[in-house]
Amino acid sequence: MEAVLSHEAFKQSVNTKFQIPIAEESCVELELTEVSELKLYPQQEEFSIVFRGPLESFLDQGIQTFDHEKLGQFELFLVPIRQDEHGFYYEAVFNRLREQS
Numbered sequence: 001m002e003a004v005l006s007h008e009a010f011k012q013s014v015n016t017k018f019q020i021p022i023a024e025e026s027c028v029e030l031e032l033t034e035v036s037e038l039k040l041y042p043q044q045e046e047f048s049i050v051f052r053g054p055l056e057s058f059l060d061q062g063i064q065t066f067d068h069e070k071l072g073q074f075e076l077f078l079v080p081i082r083q084d085e086h087g088f089y090y091e092a093v094f095n096r097l098r099e100q101s
Helices: 007-011
Strands: 019-021 026-035 044-053 062-068 071-085 087-097
Touching: 007 026, 007 044
Parallel strands: none
Antiparallel strands: 019 026, 019 062, 026 044, 044 087, 062 071, 071 087
């Protein structure tokens, strides 16, 4: 089943955990902490999401495979955006065409 990566699906998944495999037997757990407002334009939609990961495991910018209990498995391009005492933060930006009716 293909994951539905909609703004609404991510809003419903705030404060839940996502698994990112980083090696054959190892995963990093990221928590979805923020979902921006949805910006709708006649032909496109835009929003962003922010994850927090542990200080012990830094993920480089790039495509990561995600596993989530409700959203399933999917890939996103993540960019590290900041660090604080709670962990590293990563952002994924969605800017896509809207289906025309």
